[in-house]
Amino acid sequence: MTTIADELTIERRGHAGSASRRRTNFVIFLGPAIVLTILFFIVPVIIDIAVSFTDLSRSLHISEFTTEQYAKVFRTDRRLSQVIGLTFIYVFGTLAIFNVTFGLILAITTTAIRNVSGSFFRGVWLLPRMSPSVLYILLWLWAVSPTEAGLVNQVLMQAFGLDAPLDLLTSAPIALIIISNGFIGASMGMIIFTAAIRGIPEHLFHAAAVDGAGTFAKIRFITLPALRWPISFVTIYQTLSLLVSFEYILLLTKGGPFYDTTVYALYVYRRAFESGQYGYGAALALFLIVIGVVVALIGWRFFDMERLLQRPRIEVH
Amino acid sequence: MIHWKIGTAALLSAALAVGSAAFLAATPLFAQETVKLELWSRQDPSGPLRPGNVVKAAERLNKELEAEGSSKRVEVVVRESPAKGFDDDALQLLKVFGIGEGPDIFIAAHEWICAFQEDGFVLKLDDYIAKYPQHFGTIFPSLWSSAKCPDGTYAIPQDAEARMFFYNKKLLREAGYDAAFVDAMPERALSGDLTMDEVLEIAKQVVDKTKAPYGVLHRPNKGPDYIMVFQAYGSNFVDPQTGKLLLERDKLAAAFGWFERGVKEKVIPANNTAMEFDTLRKEFYTGNAAFWMYGIWDLGSVAFPTYGLPQDEKAFFADWGWIAGPAPQKGGAPVSLTHPIVYAIAADTKEPELAVRLLGHASAADLNTDHAVTTTHLGIKAEQLEDPRYVKAWPLARATELLKITKFLPNNSQFGELNGIIFAGIQGIESGRLSAQQAADFVIEEASATLEDVIVK
Numbered sequence: 001m002t003t004i005a006d007e008l009t010i011e012r013r014g015h016a017g018s019a020s021r022r023r024t025n026f027v028i029f030l031g032p033a034i035v036l037t038i039l040f041f042i043v044p045v046i047i048d049i050a051v052s053f054t055d056l057s058r059s060l061h062i063s064e065f066t067t068e069q070y071a072k073v074f075r076t077d078r079r080l081s082q083v084i085g086l087t088f089i090y091v092f093g094t095l096a097i098f099n100v101t102f103g104l105i106l107a108i109t110t111t112a113i114r115n116v117s118g119s120f121f122r123g124v125w126l127l128p129r130m131s132p133s134v135l136y137i138l139l140w141l142w143a144v145s146p147t148e149a150g151l152v153n154q155v156l157m158q159a160f161g162l163d164a165p166l167d168l169l170t171s172a173p174i175a176l177i178i179i180s181n182g183f184i185g186a187s188m189g190m191i192i193f194t195a196a197i198r199g200i201p202e203h204l205f206h207a208a209a210v211d212g213a214g215t216f217a218k219i220r221f222i223t224l225p226a227l228r229w230p231i232s233f234v235t236i237y238q239t240l241s242l243l244v245s246f247e248y249i250l251l252l253t254k255g256g257p258f259y260d261t262t263v264y265a266l267y268v269y270r271r272a273f274e275s276g277q278y279g280y281g282a283a284l285a286l287f288l289i290v291i292g293v294v295v296a297l298i299g300w301r302f303f304d305m306e307r308l309l310q311r312p313r314i315e316v317h
Numbered sequence: 318m319i320h321w322k323i324g325t326a327a328l329l330s331a332a333l334a335v336g337s338a339a340f341l342a343a344t345p346l347f348a349q350e351t352v353k354l355e356l357w358s359r360q361d362p363s364g365p366l367r368p369g370n371v372v373k374a375a376e377r378l379n380k381e382l383e384a385e386g387s388s389k390r391v392e393v394v395v396r397e398s399p400a401k402g403f404d405d406d407a408l409q410l411l412k413v414f415g416i417g418e419g420p421d422i423f424i425a426a427h428e429w430i431c432a433f434q435e436d437g438f439v440l441k442l443d444d445y446i447a448k449y450p451q452h453f454g455t456i457f458p459s460l461w462s463s464a465k466c467p468d469g470t471y472a473i474p475q476d477a478e479a480r481m482f483f484y485n486k487k488l489l490r491e492a493g494y495d496a497a498f499v500d501a502m503p504e505r506a507l508s509g510d511l512t513m514d515e516v517l518e519i520a521k522q523v524v525d526k527t528k529a530p531y532g533v534l535h536r537p538n539k540g541p542d543y544i545m546v547f548q549a550y551g552s553n554f555v556d557p558q559t560g561k562l563l564l565e566r567d568k569l570a571a572a573f574g575w576f577e578r579g580v581k582e583k584v585i586p587a588n589n590t591a592m593e594f595d596t597l598r599k600e601f602y603t604g605n606a607a608f609w610m611y612g613i614w615d616l617g618s619v620a621f622p623t624y625g626l627p628q629d630e631k632a633f634f635a636d637w638g639w640i641a642g643p644a645p646q647k648g649g650a651p652v653s654l655t656h657p658i659v660y661a662i663a664a665d666t667k668e669p670e671l672a673v674r675l676l677g678h679a680s681a682a683d684l685n686t687d688h689a690v691t692t693t694h695l696g697i698k699a700e701q702l703e704d705p706r707y708v709k710a711w712p713l714a715r716a717t718e719l720l721k722i723t724k725f726l727p728n729n730s731q732f733g734e735l736n737g738i739i740f741a742g743i744q745g746i747e748s749g750r751l752s753a754q755q756a757a758d759f760v761i762e763e764a765s766a767t768l769e770d771v772i773v774k
Contacts, residue, residue, distance in 0.1 A: 058408055059436040060415030076766035146588050147596075170588040170748050257591060257748035258741060275734050276408050277767065 045289060051282035058276025069283035079259055079267070087264040090178060091242045098182025099238040100231060103189020108219060110190070111197045122194065128184045137251040140180050144168045169253060173261045177249045181242070189234045196230045197223060232303035239299065240292055264288055348388045352668050354675060357413070357420035359406040360397045363618050366688035367424050367475055367658060368395050374678035378671070381678075391671055396420055403658075404539060404733050407432065414438040414663070421666040422676065427463040427472065427657045432730035434466040440662040443469045445673040452677025455698045463657045463725045467560050472659035473676050476685070476694040479716040479723065480542045480654040481639040482516065483601065483609045488529050492522040492607075499638075506640035506651050507722070513549060513575050513643050516608060520584040523607035531606035532584030534597045539740040541656045541726055542610050545642040547572040547739070548724050549652045554735065555727040561770045562729055569742075570757035571645065576746050577753040590744045602626060612656070613639075613716040617693030630711040641719055653719035655695070656726060689713060695720070731768045738763045 052069050054062045073080065106125055110118035128136050143151040146167035153165040168176055200222060208218050246266035249255065255262035255270060262270065268288060272281025300306070354375075358368035375393045382389055400406035403426035411432060413419050419438060433439040442464075446453045456474055464472035489499045505511035520532025535543050547554075550572035556563040579585035586592070601609035602624035609615075620626040627633045642652040660679065662672045678684075682700045689696045690710045695717060701707050708714065726732060742760045745751035751759060764771050 058415075058432070059411040059438070061436060072766065078762055078766070146591070167588045167591070169591045253591075256744055257588075258745040258750040260748070260750065273408075275737065275767065276411065280767075 048282045048285050048289070051279060052286050054279050054282075056278040056282070058278070060278070066279075069280045072280055073283055073287070079262075082259060083262055083264055083267045086174070086260070086262065087243070089174060090181075090261075090263050091239060093174075093178045094182045094185060094242055095235065095238055097178065099185035099189050099242075100235055102182065102186040103234065104193055104227070104231070106186060106190040107193030107197055108223065111194055112215075122187075122190060125183075125190055126187045129187045133247050134251060136184070137180070137248055140176075140252055144176060146170070170257055173253050173257060177253060177261050177263075180252055181245075181248050184248070185238055185242070188238070192230045192234055193227055196227050200226045229308045232299070232305060232308070236296060236299035236303065236305070239295055243292055243295065244288065264291075349390060350388050351390050351392050352671055353392050353394050354422055354666070354668065354672055355394045355396055355420040357396050357398060357410055357423035359400050359403065359424065363614055364476070364658065364688065364692050364694065366684070366691065368397075370684040370688060371395075371422065371660070371675060371679040373684060374675050374681070377678040377681070378675050381674075389671065391668075391675055393675070402538070402540070403429070404736075407733065411436065411438070419663050419665070421663050421668070422672055423661055423663070424475065425472070425659055425661060427474070427659045428726040428728055428732050429730075430464060430472045430659060430661060431466040431728050432733070433661065434471045435730045438664055439471045440664045440666065440669055440672075441469045441471060442473065442662070442673065445669070446470060446473075449673065449677050452674070452680060455682075455700060456680065457697060457699065459720070459723075460657055460697055463655075463728065464659050466728060472661040473680060474697050475658045475660050475680070476688060476697060477655045477657045477720070478612050478614055478694050479719040480545055480610070480612045480656070481641060481716075481719060482533075482643075483611060483615075483637065483639045485529075485601070485604060485607055485636070486638055487636045488523045488527050488604060488607050489519060492519070492526040494519070494522070503638060503640050506643045507718075509644040509649050509651055510647060511640065511643045511651075512647055512649070513546070513645050514578070516640075516643055517575070517579050517582060517584050520579075520607045521582050524582075524584060529605050529607060531586055531600055532582070533579055533608040533610065534586070534601055534606045535589060535610040537590050537592050537594055537597060539737050541654055541736075542612065543743060544726060544736065544739070545610070545652050545654045545724075546575055548654065549642045549649075550575070550645050553724075553727065554732065555729050556772050559772070560729065561772050562727075562731055562735060562764065562768060563772045563774065564761050564764060565774045566757050566761060569760055570753050573742060573746055573753035573756040576743055577756075580747050580749070585747060587747050587749060589747055590740075591748075599624070613695070613712055614693040616712050617691070617710075630715075639716075641722060651722055653723045654726070655720065655723045734768060735760075735764055738767075 053065050053067065055064055055066055055068065056062050106122070110121045112118075113121075142149075145151075145153070146165055146169060147153065148157060148165050150165065152168065153162070156162040156166065204222050205218055208222055213221065244265050246263055246269060249261055249263060249266055250269070253261040255266050259267075264284075265288060268281050268284045271277050271284060356368055356371050361367070372393045372395065375391045379390050382391070398406050398409055400409055407425055407429035410419070410423060410425070414433070414436070425433070430439065453473065457477075460474035460477055461470060464470050464474055484502070486496075486499045490496060502511055516533065523529050524532045544554075547569070551568040552565060552572060554563060555561070576585060580587055589597070597609070598615070598619055600606050602620055616626070621628050626637060627635075642654070644651050660676045662669060662676070666672050680697065682696070682698050682704065685696055685698065686701050686704045686707050688694060689701065690706050690713070693710070693712055695713055696702065696707060702714075702717075726736075729735075738760050741763070742751065742756035745759060746753060746756050761771075761773050765773060
């Protein structure tokens, strides 16, 4: 015969056992991910902060700890304001025109047509993402070559009778970096939005059709509201991605002409690796990290992402 | 019995003697020590014999060591860097030295040598150079200045070249200039009679009166040639008293003004810096540009083999030619630039003596001539001028005339970075983002903000 006290002891033991199991599971399942996060995300930030307070130069020597790099950022670097302005235009332009809007148009159009054709077009738009970046940019360099051999100039001169070839790399470099990055960025939005559109119950569209809704009304009142969370996610994710990526710009325009296409991340790269000013590059990079965190938090708040991640109130069986 | 004993003893003694002799003869072989010297070299198709000659030199040095009875033998291990230019290569190598993984010997563009010296990575060579006159005594004295830092000599010149304005005589004649005028241009440039602006005028005539779309083309990336224009307008970038970087606003603006006028007159294309190197060469060598600002080795590396320019001297000069960088105004001084590549030895190499001797053999006149005639670079020693192979390579002999007026890039440890800023200024002007005055201001602001000890006047 067991007393109440015995039962309580057994229950406590059980709880203790399950708590220790929970701890073990935590270490087994989340441990590797936490270690990797610390190694590749937290430690680099700490190193960056440490380096930014040194005079680490091109031969990787540190002779003193200093705040000089921050003084440079705030006092002497006159390129910085131009670079920040350009980065805003680049990120906002690419995001607004391609990564969200064009991705959405592609998703809506390719889900509105026959499945085979839709899949084919989506496949075509995925090609740039699947190609190596160097190959993709080589094609762009050929397309916008300022000679008569360039694809754009061939079309303009032969089909539209243009007299002299255009030099888009010099005359419209910002548009070029937005378009070349946008063609790749649009594919991610396209896939996420396509999946979300596919998840909308079919009967809603039929009901709307019965109520006399046309195509645009269906998009406006059924599709778009259902895409709110994917749009929010794509916007925040792609903003952060655009802020730190520069490889296509480096390959296409090398940041030029002059500093016209040197976005912030590329500026950090040029300062650190082309001039050997690693300490200064680290200070600039720290601001990029801060900007990224701030943008993510603003986006989180603005799009009310917390609600997206809440547990569903109704359990569906 | 006694006979048997004597015979056995004799045989044993003989065997012992032969064995000892064989052992003694084999001893040096067993004791031979191989010294591995690592050589850092950029993968550079314009000079494969720069490392190649060091490898060959090891054979010569080993024979010498053998003759001396030394037990040491040298083996060269080449470590190739894939850097796309000497600037990138130097930055990479500075990092390699910084983490203690530097080579024993390296090949670099001369203007970087003081950056290595400043961080204590490179060996001072004055005593060694004096010790081995048989190797270094006949190197042109003028070339040694490209290997010096404020307190001594830190490198050995490996080659030299001449930078100039190549020009297409056919196009100039088509534009209306008579043959006498066209052929006299090199002389006029050397005497200071031909000016920088006259080059733009001639180029303008070519663009206006012929089918050629370009007047003057220059390299599309950071490099030495366009510095010639700044030197013509009086900028030498280093204060002779202090050795610090010197930027003179008016002189910078004057040089940038030349580029600005060139673009305004549609003589220099606005997208010159966006074009590929190969495209620029193609445009010039296929008759689409009047002038090409570059260096003598381009004839041997590209013009002859790729574009089929005549290799015969007379045939070449019938339709092509080159001039020194003209003077800024009549009666002024013309310029040419030479950009020696140098050999240097790491300060922490375990065998500095052997490394110096190895580079001494690599600098032998015959090996250097192999490099010179196969890549159209100028030699480093007077005796090379008499080598029949060198004499036969007429571009070398003809370009040597420019050495009388040649200048170097400054051996300042920060010049590589300053040159990047100057190049950005040229790009700003040509793409219409900056005026000449703004470009001068930009260079001064940028250099003052990012470099140390810059004197501004």
